[in-house]
Amino acid sequence: MTREFQIIPPPYRIKAVELLTKKQVDIIDNRKRREIAIKKAGYNTFLLEEDDVYIDFLTDSGTNAMSDNQWAGMMLGDEAYAGSKNFYHLEKAVREIYGYKYLVPTHQGRAAEHIMSKILIKPGDFVPNNMYFTTRRVHQELAGAMWIDVSIKEAHESATWHPFKGNVDLEKLEKLIKKVGASKIPYMSLEANVNMAGGQPFSMANLRALRKLCNKYRIPIMLDGTRVVENAYFIQQRENEFKSKTIKEIVREICSYTDGATVSAKKDILVNIGGFLSCNNEKLFLEAKALVVVYEGLHTYGGLAGRDMEAMARGIYEMVNGRHIAARVNQIEYLGHLLLKAKVPIMVPVGGHGIFLDAKRFLPHIPQKQYPAQALCAAIYSESGIRGMERGIVSSGRDPKTGKERESKLELVRLAIPRRVYTHTDMDFVAQAIIRLHKMRKKISGLKMVYETKQLRFFQAKFKPIGEKLIK
Numbered sequence: 001m002t003r004e005f006q007i008i009p010p011p012y013r014i015k016a017v018e019l020l021t022k023k024q025v026d027i028i029d030n031r032k033r034r035e036i037a038i039k040k041a042g043y044n045t046f047l048l049e050e051d052d053v054y055i056d057f058l059t060d061s062g063t064n065a066m067s068d069n070q071w072a073g074m075m076l077g078d079e080a081y082a083g084s085k086n087f088y089h090l091e092k093a094v095r096e097i098y099g100y101k102y103l104v105p106t107h108q109g110r111a112a113e114h115i116m117s118k119i120l121i122k123p124g125d126f127v128p129n130n131m132y133f134t135t136r137r138v139h140q141e142l143a144g145a146m147w148i149d150v151s152i153k154e155a156h157e158s159a160t161w162h163p164f165k166g167n168v169d170l171e172k173l174e175k176l177i178k179k180v181g182a183s184k185i186p187y188m189s190l191e192a193n194v195n196m197a198g199g200q201p202f203s204m205a206n207l208r209a210l211r212k213l214c215n216k217y218r219i220p221i222m223l224d225g226t227r228v229v230e231n232a233y234f235i236q237q238r239e240n241e242f243k244s245k246t247i248k249e250i251v252r253e254i255c256s257y258t259d260g261a262t263v264s265a266k267k268d269i270l271v272n273i274g275g276f277l278s279c280n281n282e283k284l285f286l287e288a289k290a291l292v293v294v295y296e297g298l299h300t301y302g303g304l305a306g307r308d309m310e311a312m313a314r315g316i317y318e319m320v321n322g323r324h325i326a327a328r329v330n331q332i333e334y335l336g337h338l339l340l341k342a343k344v345p346i347m348v349p350v351g352g353h354g355i356f357l358d359a360k361r362f363l364p365h366i367p368q369k370q371y372p373a374q375a376l377c378a379a380i381y382s383e384s385g386i387r388g389m390e391r392g393i394v395s396s397g398r399d400p401k402t403g404k405e406r407e408s409k410l411e412l413v414r415l416a417i418p419r420r421v422y423t424h425t426d427m428d429f430v431a432q433a434i435i436r437l438h439k440m441r442k443k444i445s446g447l448k449m450v451y452e453t454k455q456l457r458f459f460q461a462k463f464k465p466i467g468e469k470l471i472k
């Protein structure tokens, strides 16, 4: 990948653009303003004002550009309180593409996770996961379960090339089942294209073996299908059996091995808001349908407007277009290629939704207790007006029992790339900025944390540089 790079062009033309404000454009040339802004934000990029951000790679969540077809659908929103037409369009799309029988819409992914955890988990249970996602884990823990990591060891090694770092370590899982008993495991929590591991897929072979093992012990598999399309693309590219299968067929097969899914529609599905819980089990569906009215809204809108459901329904068909997903991943690989060529340490292979810089190798002079990924993220902004996000010990949080910081082997900065929003020129600009910063990396100081919240602290924590300044 570091030699000749083949561009895959996308299957669309840009017919409307989002104009940046003068303030957003001027920030590129105004270091003083960037320094003031990041200091005011407590060196946490989540607390920056968008007017102070030039390129926004904070997240690929809800930041997608919708198509003309989706915008046209927004005008056909049926805003009836009950039985909106758009709900039935969404239900049809979910059945056709994911293949699950039942649908409960929610306003976003974590609301579906909340409802699912409340129904399936009893205090004292154990939930095995292929690594963790912040919101899924917090809902498992709030419902009284202990989160257990059953990801393969390569998932925690940023420099190891492994085609399927999202795989489940089946031996680890079986050991857990034997130790605690299957009755204490309400479900196997399986994330597609594991976010915290850098957007890394599981293989179909691993999923088939997982299904077999879970059948043996009668344990359901609940998918986090937020990035299932990106996972399907990697299966198509890397598993011989799937070379000539369509993305639609692969997505369908993945879901067929699972019992249900929670999905944040703000990623693969190409919308700005939305989510759902979907499953084949009638009992789970009826309980979720009863709970959604308590937390979200009636079961035919779940906290969404009719127009949002229509945009989701249309996005579901668009997301499985093979050329769309190939071009989307290829754009990220292009940025990865530029950085690898300049020997900037990143998670390899390049994942499906962003570039993950390895802060431990980027800033070896900063110990993990001084939050190197947080410092690097703040330094990237300070140097260039580009916003990323910490995915290391700050995101990992504290153990709910001991209160101690959870060690995280990975200490990453995520540059998540919104779908259909940025061009290759933006990727060139970002690469130049990161390479420039890499050359002056020794000047970057560590941080101390001065404020944190009990749950999901990475969103609102505040920091101060250990030295006088973030960048000397």
Ligand SMILES: Cc1ncc(COP(=O)(O)O)c(C=O)c1O
Pocket (backbone or CB within 6 Å): 061, 108, 109, 110, 111, 133, 135, 136, 191, 195, 224, 226, 227, 263, 264, 265, 266, 274, 275
């Ligand atoms: C893998 C994964 N699962 C769940 C969620 C939660 O979804 P939402 O942000 O829609 O609540 C996210 C969001 O980033 C995610 O990346």
